[in-house]
Structures are given as structure tokens and as C-alpha cells.
Amino acid sequence: MPSLLPIPQLKDITTNKLYPAYKTVKGLTIQLNGTKTLLPKGDTLSALITFADECGLKTVIITGGSEATGHSKGSFHGKGLAIDVAGTKYNNLTHSAALLAAKKAGFTHGAYEDFTGSRKDHWHFQIGAGNGLGEKHSLNLPKLYIKKY
Amino acid sequence: MKAKFICVLISLLSITACSNCLVESGVYASHGGSEYSTKLELLQDNTFNLEYEVWSPGKKDESEVVTTQGEWSCNEGKVNLNAGNELHSFTMMAIGKNPLGMRDDVKVLHFDEGDFDYLSRETLYPLSELVEE
Numbered sequence: 350m351p352s353l354l355p356i357p358q359l360k361d362i363t364t365n366k367l368y369p370a371y372k373t374v375k376g377l378t379i380q381l382n383g384t385k386t387l388l389p390k391g392d393t394l395s396a397l398i399t400f401a402d403e404c405g406l407k408t409v410i411i412t413g414g415s416e417a418t419g420h421s422k423g424s425f426h427g428k429g430l431a432i433d434v435a436g437t438k439y440n441n442l443t444h445s446a447a448l449l450a451a452k453k454a455g456f457t458h459g460a461y462e463d464f465t466g467s468r469k470d471h472w473h474f475q476i477g478a479g480n481g482l483g484e485k486h487s488l489n490l491p492k493l494y495i496k497k498y
Numbered sequence: 499m500k501a502k503f504i505c506v507l508i509s510l511l512s513i514t515a516c517s518n519c520l521v522e523s524g525v526y527a528s529h530g531g532s533e534y535s536t537k538l539e540l541l542q543d544n545t546f547n548l549e550y551e552v553w554s555p556g557k558k559d560e561s562e563v564v565t566t567q568g569e570w571s572c573n574e575g576k577v578n579l580n581a582g583n584e585l586h587s588f589t590m591m592a593i594g595k596n597p598l599g600m601r602d603d604v605k606v607l608h609f610d611e612g613d614f615d616y617l618s619r620e621t622l623y624p625l626s627e628l629v630e631e
Contacts, residue, residue, distance in 0.1 A: 412531025469530030
């Protein structure tokens with residue numbers, strides 16, 4: 350469904366081509382973890398900007414966006430409906446703060462993938478159920494679903 | 499005498515060609531933070547092992563793993579991976595200022611667009627830099 354909302358503007362503030370970065374109108378920074386991670390478009394971009402503005406950090410590191418390659422078949426990333434947010438090692442966020450910001454932003458389902466002893470931890474948020482995320486991953490639940498490995 | 503000179507010349511040229519490669523063998527991997535990971539092992543005999551793992555959110559225990567072997571060739575910081583019908587190239591470069599908390603001088607592999615979709619625009623890091631303190 351095409352977005353009826355105006356797409357909020359982002360200012361490109363990239364200083365190292367390997368790590369694109371953008372500033373929101375409210376002055377918060379969306380920092381990508383590399384050139385493979387692509388900014389989503391339309392409603393998902395609006396949701397990402399709202400997440401950045403609402404999560405309470407000056408800079409939020411994003412590790413997944415609308416990239417069509419690299420993800421599983423049926424991934425909501427390829428559909429442009431999901432983001433990955435770098436975990437607590439990089440973003441000083443609590444699960445409750447991340448959940449609240451994601452809900453406000455319009456994401457409906459999500460999970461935290463917790464890889465002890467690595468840098469792989471991340472929050473995955475998407476718009477709509479599917480590709481493995483169902484009722485127990487709904488952001489309407491009081492606590493975020495955390496998967497420990 | 500002339501033959502000896504040519505022999506020495508060829509030896510010198512081959513040494514120069516070998517030393518033209520600035521990329522070290524070793525194991526490199528993607529940074530993480532999403533539902534996939536990539537690991538590339540560059541071996542000293544100029545063969546490589548590539549492992550790509552992908553999963554749905556929260557289901558890494560059901561991941562799909564794709565492995566590929568081939569040969570790599572190198573000219574200065576530019577490397578070509580050749581796995582028969584599939585080709586992909588990358589450049590080794592110093593990472594510079596980065597949001598991942600790594601030293602600016604860490605040498606990473608940055609991939610161009612190529613035949614391995616999942617490698618396009620990817621950056622792989624020395625595995626030793628990804629181990630959590």
C-alpha cells in the first residue's frame with residue numbers, strides 16, 4: 350500500500366563512506382552499520398525516524414533495513430517492512446524503552462536476538478506478522494520477546 | 499650467461515608479482531546485528547572457504563548455511579574471488595572513523611557488487627576484532 354504520509358526529510362551527515370549517517374528533523378542521528386544496510390522507504394522510513402526520535406538516544410545504530418539481499422526468503426527486510434537495531438552493546442537502550450519507541454513508531458512485531466559473547470545482538474522490528482513472528486512477538490504484549498542463543 | 503641472466507630476471511619478476519598482494523590470509527566475518535552472518539577464510543594457498551548463514555528472526559537454530567569454495571587472486575589491495583561461474587571482488591582498506599568502536603587502522607574487506615548477492619556492499623572484519631572482550 351503506498352504511503353499517504355509525507356516522507357520526513359533526513360539530512361545526509363555521512364563522514365565515512367563505509368558508514369552512512371543521517372540526521373532527523375529533530376536532530377537525532379540514524380547511524381547505519383555499513384553500506385549493505387539500506388534505509389527503508391515510505392511508512393517504514395517514517396517509522397524508523399520516529400523510533401530514532403523517541404528512543405531517547407542521540408544516535409541510534411541501525412544494522413538492518415530494506416536490503417533485499419542477504420536475508421531469508423520471506424524476510425520483511427526484503428519487503429521494506431523491517432529494521433534491525435544494534436543491541437545493547439552499541440545502543441544504550443533497555444528492552445522496555447526499545448519496545449515503547451517501536452510501538453510509537455508503528456512497528457507491530459519484534460524480538461531481541463541475544464547472542465551471548467558476540468556483537469550480533471539486535472532488536473528486530475517489523476510492520477505486520479509473518480516470517481516467524483506471530484502472536485508471542487506482538488509489540489502489544491507488555492514485554493518484548495527475547496530469544497537467547 | 500644470457501640464459502642465466504634471463505633466469506635471474508624471471509625470478510625477480512615473480513618475486514615482485516608475489517609481493518604485489520597487500521591482503522593477508524586469515525578469517526574475516528560480518529559484523530552482525532541482523533539475521534545473517536558471513537565468514538570468509540582466505541588460505542595461504544590462494545583458496546578460500548566462504549560460509550553464509552541466514553535465518554528468520556528468533557530462529558537461528560533453524561538457520562540455512564551455504565558454503566562455497568574457490569580461489570582468490572590479489573593485486574595490491576584488490577582481491578578477486580573465483581568460484582567457477584561466480585566472481586566477486588573486494589578491496590582491503592583501513593576502516594577509518596567508525597561507529598563500531600574499532601581502531602581506525604583496522605583493515606577490512608569491502609565488497610563491490612558481484613555474483614554473490616549476499617556479499618554486495620558488505621564489509622568483513624578480521625575475526626579477531628569481533629571477539630567480545
